Amino acid sequence: MTDPIPVYLDCDTGVDDAVALAYLLRSPSIDLVGIGTVSGNTSAAQAARNTLDLLALAGADGIPVAVGAHHHSSHEYSGGAAHVHGDNGIGGVELPRSGREPEAVSAVELLIDLSHRYAGRLHVLTIGPMTNIIEALEADPTLPERIAEVTTMGGAANVPGNITAVAEANVFNDPAAADALLTADWDITLVPLDATMEHTLSEADRVTLAEASDPLLRAVGGMLDLYFDFYRPTYGIRTCALHDPLAAVIAAGGTTITRGPRVPVRVDTTHGPGRGQTIADLRGQRLGDRDHPGARTRVVLDVDGSISSHLMQVLTGERPPR
Amino acid sequence: MTDPIPVYLDCDTGVDDAVALAYLLRSPSIDLVGIGTVSGNTSAAQAARNTLDLLALAGADGIPVAVGAHHHSSHEYSGGAAHVHGDNGIGGVELPRSGREPEAVSAVELLIDLSHRYAGRLHVLTIGPMTNIIEALEADPTLPERIAEVTTMGGAANVPGNITAVAEANVFNDPAAADALLTADWDITLVPLDATMEHTLSEADRVTLAEASDPLLRAVGGMLDLYFDFYRPTYGIRTCALHDPLAAVIAAGGTTITRGPRVPVRVDTTHGPGRGQTIADLRGQRLGDRDHPGARTRVVLDVDGSISSHLMQVLTGERPPR
Numbered sequence: 001m002t003d004p005i006p007v008y009l010d011c012d013t014g015v016d017d018a019v020a021l022a023y024l025l026r027s028p029s030i031d032l033v034g035i036g037t038v039s040g041n042t043s044a045a046q047a048a049r050n051t052l053d054l055l056a057l058a059g060a061d062g063i064p065v066a067v068g069a070h071h072h073s074s075h076e077y078s079g080g081a082a083h084v085h086g087d088n089g090i091g092g093v094e095l096p097r098s099g100r101e102p103e104a105v106s107a108v109e110l111l112i113d114l115s116h117r118y119a120g121r122l123h124v125l126t127i128g129p130m131t132n133i134i135e136a137l138e139a140d141p142t143l144p145e146r147i148a149e150v151t152t153m154g155g156a157a158n159v160p161g162n163i164t165a166v167a168e169a170n171v172f173n174d175p176a177a178a179d180a181l182l183t184a185d186w187d188i189t190l191v192p193l194d195a196t197m198e199h200t201l202s203e204a205d206r207v208t209l210a211e212a213s214d215p216l217l218r219a220v221g222g223m224l225d226l227y228f229d230f231y232r233p234t235y236g237i238r239t240c241a242l243h244d245p246l247a248a249v250i251a252a253g254g255t256t257i258t259r260g261p262r263v264p265v266r267v268d269t270t271h272g273p274g275r276g277q278t279i280a281d282l283r284g285q286r287l288g289d290r291d292h293p294g295a296r297t298r299v300v301l302d303v304d305g306s307i308s309s310h311l312m313q314v315l316t317g318e319r320p321p322r
Numbered sequence: 323m324t325d326p327i328p329v330y331l332d333c334d335t336g337v338d339d340a341v342a343l344a345y346l347l348r349s350p351s352i353d354l355v356g357i358g359t360v361s362g363n364t365s366a367a368q369a370a371r372n373t374l375d376l377l378a379l380a381g382a383d384g385i386p387v388a389v390g391a392h393h394h395s396s397h398e399y400s401g402g403a404a405h406v407h408g409d410n411g412i413g414g415v416e417l418p419r420s421g422r423e424p425e426a427v428s429a430v431e432l433l434i435d436l437s438h439r440y441a442g443r444l445h446v447l448t449i450g451p452m453t454n455i456i457e458a459l460e461a462d463p464t465l466p467e468r469i470a471e472v473t474t475m476g477g478a479a480n481v482p483g484n485i486t487a488v489a490e491a492n493v494f495n496d497p498a499a500a501d502a503l504l505t506a507d508w509d510i511t512l513v514p515l516d517a518t519m520e521h522t523l524s525e526a527d528r529v530t531l532a533e534a535s536d537p538l539l540r541a542v543g544g545m546l547d548l549y550f551d552f553y554r555p556t557y558g559i560r561t562c563a564l565h566d567p568l569a570a571v572i573a574a575g576g577t578t579i580t581r582g583p584r585v586p587v588r589v590d591t592t593h594g595p596g597r598g599q600t601i602a603d604l605r606g607q608r609l610g611d612r613d614h615p616g617a618r619t620r621v622v623l624d625v626d627g628s629i630s631s632h633l634m635q636v637l638t639g640e641r642p643p644r
Contacts, residue, residue, distance in 0.1 A: 158482070286557065
């Protein structure tokens with residue numbers, strides 16, 4: 001068994017963020033050393049509240065949570081996605097209120113501090129808009145030197161977007177920030193809709209969570225109820241895409257990437273119809289993955305096995321620690 | 323048997339344009355009533371020369387050919403794609419020179435004239451950049467009222483482009499023209515790379531053409547030699563994508579569209595990284611084709627059967643007229 005990976009999580013908690021958070025807390029491969037929040041699914045402040053309350057339910061009150069950017073780098077926060085994630089970001093579920101408050105420092109300060117404490121080992125996992133990351137890169141351009149790897153849920157390569165025809169929500173919410181993250185000097189694993197839309201959770205699994213004796217799982221199962229409603233027209237059944245959870249599973253090494261070439265990726269920051277699109281150069285991949293020389297962003301197009309099975313095993317503790 | 327469809331062809335002949343032209347001349351479903359040329363694979367003037375010479379080989383000297391736009395609406399013609407189509411546009415094959423010259427009128431004038439002569443019945447088939455079409459729409463905004471349908475080879479929806487990461491050549495060569503075509507008030511069948519890259523011609527079929535006694539087929543088989551070289555790295559074998567031929571087959575009703583929702587389509591005319599991308603709103607199509615109310619552009623994602631078999635049957639006359 002290798003040492004767990006120290007992870008800074010940047011999130012906008014969020015129903016699927018909550019699932020990812022529960023997975024990261026239970027994964028023996030991960031040492032969650034700090035969490036920053038950002039506006040996206042809900043406000044940065046509400047995301048921090050949700051995160052603190054989930055950590056309390058999980059008995060993980062030692063993990064620092066810092067509030068990050070409320071507004072995005074190019075525009076003001078516009079109120080989140082209540083129709084997807086509920087008014088409070090977590091499907092309307094009322095969690096027991098943790099007595100803990102967010103850190104006095106900002107998410108950017110927390111990230112930079114952790115990058116020194118875990119220099120060369122820290123893994124950055126972003127599952128919300130990347131506003132905190134562009135601010136951290138601006139505050140300290142040497143940050144990438146101390147980061148082992150970045151895993152980012154965002155974008156859509158060869159599939160439609162989920163906010164516009166071509167743009168995915170995390171990227172669309174702050175295209176300039178996404179472009180800054182994707183062009184900084186570090187190794188990135190980008191987890192776009194191409195992969196995440198192909199991995200779903202079943203209603204039976206949701207009920208297992210909702211009826212668990214473990215209060216964390218029960219809360220997560222409850223908040224997935226609204227999220228399943230949202231995805232019903234997309235899939236024709238009650239289910240949900242595993243966007244943020246898949247990024248967490250990949251960061252934890254819980255699956256093998258079966259298709260994921262390293263290619264140049266840019267974000268469309270114009271105000272044209274392609275705004276917020278993640279433009280990955282996937283030409284010439286018909287015969288198999290072909291890495292572009294020098295490209296440092298791996299675009300995940302497919303992964304091995306059932307992500308929902310792995311997720312459920314880790315969440316419910318059915319899987320022995322490695 | 324229904325009456326053949328009167329077709330105005332707009333082309334930049336071009337190796338695959340030549341294959342499409344040969345098919346249209348041999349298809350019993352098509353009455354090719356006029357051809358306009360445009361710069362793209364080669365110059366508009368060279369495309370007209372190639373077209374006239376091919377028509378002479380086919381014994382089809384009655385079909386008018388008019389030279390269209392040399393420069394595109396937003397930029398000057400930059401010299402074509404000699405590495406794909408050869409210096410003369412037709413793979414370096416020297417055709418017997420037809421004595422015929424292009425019409426005195428421009429492609430735009432020819433198209434508008436034909437739209438009156440075949441009012442309500444004329445089918446427009448574009449297999450090059452759409453510069454002549456934007457010029458025709460500007461010259462006569464009532465043109466769409468007299469056109470039965472438009473079929474256009476262009477764009478890339480859920481697959482990479484072939485000029486940039488997201489842009490297909492015909493659209494990239496004149497994004498404003500493509501946007502004008504796609505937003506005009508007529509029914510459009512858009513044939514993007516999603517469909518055309520999945521249909522190829524085999525080396526055996528190419529040899530059949532190259533060794534035919536029919537001089538038109540022999541010429542086409544010869545010019546495909548260079549084109550097959552170009553596509554070898556893409557497919558791993560000597561073959562070619564059937565871009566323009568597929569659009570011709572669809573216009574002739576020679577295949578059934580199995581996936582082709584009618585959705586809003588726009589072209590990115592910015593100068594950002596998405597320039598020339600054809601943005602089709604294909605969200606919400608996971609459970610099957612779902613037409614958007616009012617959308618008049620059908621985006622062909624998949625067609626039925628083997629296009630190369632049908633193409634070879636029509637070209638070689640093995641298929642009885644319907």
